[in-house]
Amino acid sequence: MIAKILAVVSLVVLPLSVAMWHKSHQRPVQYRYDLTLYKSMWVYMRDGVCGLEVLSMPTKTASRSEFRNPLRYDPTPMRSSLAIDISSKGPYRRTWIVFPFWLLTGLLTACGAFPVIRGPVRQLWRRWRGRCIACGYDLTGNRSGRCPECGLRLR
Ligand SMILES: [Zn+2]
Incomplete structure (x- = not known):
């Protein structure tokens, strides 16, 4: 059930991920959101890489503003495309999460496809292991042509 909900959510978010991936190549951009008065989040998108930076501040310095700028340089730590960094x-404390859009898109695709491919993959696995494809009962030495557990006729 959880896998199915996850799959539906993934398939809804998937086009968004692909769109942002595409956009990050066309127009590098940075966003700023103030999460609280002490925390603001910067979102960087550039060349297929997404960077999230949460900046924790000791005093109320966030301005409760949101803005969007063109991004002219790569601010991510060590210019890596996959990183988690706290400094x-x-x-002031900075928390960085950097990941490439292909990874996000791939994960979303995998989550979305999981309930669909789970059945056939399980059947293949059971056939390969010499088990009943319907219930997984071990059919080693079976001569009757039927699964004694669920009654499935075997080929
Ligand atoms: Zn069976």
């Missing part, structure tokens, strides 16, 4: 500078 402190004085009372």
